[in-house]
Amino acid sequence: MKYKLIQEINPQYSAMEQVLTNRGILYKDIKNYLLTTDDDINSFSSLGEDKLFTAASKLIQTIRDDKMALVIIDSDCDGFTSSAVIINYLYDLFPSWVSNNLKWFMHSGKQHGLNDLTPKDVEGISLIIAPDSSSNDYVEHTMYKAQGIDIIVLDHHEAEKVSEDAIIINNQLSNYPNKEMSGVGITWQFCRYLDSLINTNYAENYLDLVALGMDADMMSLTSLETKHLINKGFNQVKNPFFAAMADKNAFSMKNIITPMSVAFYIAPYVNAVVRSGTLAEKEIVFQSMLKFKAFEKIPSNKRGHKPGDMEQLYIQAMRTVTNVKNRQTRAQEAGMALLEKQIEEEDLLKHKVLLFLLEPGKIDKNIAGLVANKLMAKYQRPCCVLTKVEDIRGGEMILDDGTDVIKFAPTKFDISYQGSARGCDRAGVINFKDICEQTECIRFAEGHQGAFGLGINIEDIESFLEKTDEILKDISDEAIYYVDYIYDNCNVNPEHILNIAQYPELWGKDIDEPYIAIKGLKITKDMITLMSPDKKPTIKITLPNKVSIIKFNSDQEEYESLCSQTGYITIDLVGRCASNEWCGNVTPQILVEEYEIVDKVKYIF
Secondary structure: OEEEEOOOOOOOOOHHHHHHHHOOOOHHHHHHHHOOOHHHOOOHHHHOHHHHHHHHHHHHHHHHOOOEEEEEEOOOHHHHHHHHHHHHHHHHHOHHHHHHHEEEEEOOOOOOOOOOOOOOOOOOEEEEEEEOOOOOOHHHHHHHHHOOOEEEEEEOOOOOOOOOOOEEEEHHHOOOOOOOOOHHHHHHHHHHHHHHHHOOOHHHHHHHHHHHHHHHOOOOOOOHHHHHHHHHHHOOOOOHHHHHHHHHOOOOOOOOOOHHHHHHHOHHHHHHHHHHOOHHHHHHHHHOOOOOOOOOEEEOOOOOOOOOOEEEHHHHHHHHHHHHHHHHHHHHHHHHHHHHHHHHHHOHHHOOOEEEEEOOOOOOHHHHHHHHHHHHHHHOOOEEEEEEEEEEOOOEEEEOOOOOOEEEEOOOEEEEEEEEEEOEHHHOEOOHHHHHHHOOOOOEEEEOOOEEEEEEEHHHHHHHHHHHHHHOOOOOOOOEEEEOEEEEOOOOOHHHHHHHHOOHHHOEOOEOOOEEEEEEEEEEHHHEEEEOOOOOOEEEEEOOOOOEEEEOOOOHHHHHHHOOOOEEEEEEEEEEEEEEEEOOEEEEEEEEEEEEEEEEEEOOO
16 A cells, blocks of 8 residues: 655644645635635636627527527536536526427437537527537538538537637637636526626526536536536535435435535436437436426336326436446446456556457447546556547449449558547556657547547557556556645544545545545554444544544454454554534544555563
């Protein structure tokens, strides 16, 4: 077990000040960071007033002329919430037009953007709204503009240039100061702009969806604006689906909606439907986010239902996400078993990057990223799960044996492997996308630093492995815990533990939940107990200063290994800070993440 102090302790800082400065928050900004306000929300005008005005004019003209519009639902939780925000908002203003003239398009898989639209999908459409996607769909922009269809893009993804054939509202392509705003945030700012034009305040009603989408898309909480919008949204959850999911998971979420609890117990269920659900299942979940659809009565599909039984749509959506998530988990476990066998057979651990080259159909491409995440965490190294792709390059048209049948004769097959790549922060690889590009062996790397799509031509595979082995030669094959404090033996500061434990709402992307380490903790028999041995065995170690160290999911054997009858056991441990309230008394706790026994001493009498 390895751990490392993030930076030297400043004795003048409180525990929370130490933690936040460790995460890059300037000391002078800490008070503001802990108590953000609406003053931390940037003006929508930074997105480009000309773009906003043009987009609003096109939208209002479409509504005034009673024409048809189409919303493209992007394939992730941010995409779902982005589209739900704009549709809910427009329904507040123009319910009849939304009911009769606004359609939406759902991708069949995990596609993004406009390139899988068919002529039938856009038949009769005057305006396309693309939240959270499509900034770089230049070909489609030109094509639809030529057909007289306007396009409004409300996006946050990087692109090479600003399209000339669509209205692009994008924080990455404008002077908007916060680059850690996802698609739903840009969509919300557009709604705020519409509010300013017509003197309404409907956008404020959808901050819960804004918070869900930005949290699910892992926007950095180091941004004051992002942190404020997420916390504000989680404090006013009203969306039918979101509220019901939070209520269903209240025990697991400890009755508090935080970036961490949502990332574990709500966002993955939406993403599971996007990745592994049928079109019908995706549709039911998306509609449950629309307040004018969520409470509709629809035929029940609950096991054991009777003919004619009805239920509210959002109730069925909750059951749907659970069923799909379970289905996805089974597929993920099967994929893990397949790839772990490949690790052994092909000795893949000899390289610093765990690279899987698969034949088509071995693993569903929609769960490749999930499997890569699991393997990265287990083996503590970057992981790429790639599938073989054959592209035709070149060719000529020929007649078939002198008949009038024309065939295409390819002259070359371009073979590459494409799929999902994941970095490994705990091994110190936080810029894996840059590392892949540094090799100059890749076909593309698109996405975030730690999670992105990767393509490598077959002839460059060996060179890619050689170069990443060299670049990453010094990384550890063992997990490294980056800790905020290291204590010796029983000298744990209870005030530090309580100070950190009172801010569960802070932890999320780039504001990692703190770990503390205890080095050389000597455990004697009178310090350790096994609680609930017949139910859920839990080890409790009580220090002289009343700090409790808790190890869940234990058993009698583990307890005996830590309990010396005639001496003491010395361990090093890493844990998280918590508190326990009982009868009005609040006591500090450390929840064990990992430990190792470093010494055993027996007294001889």
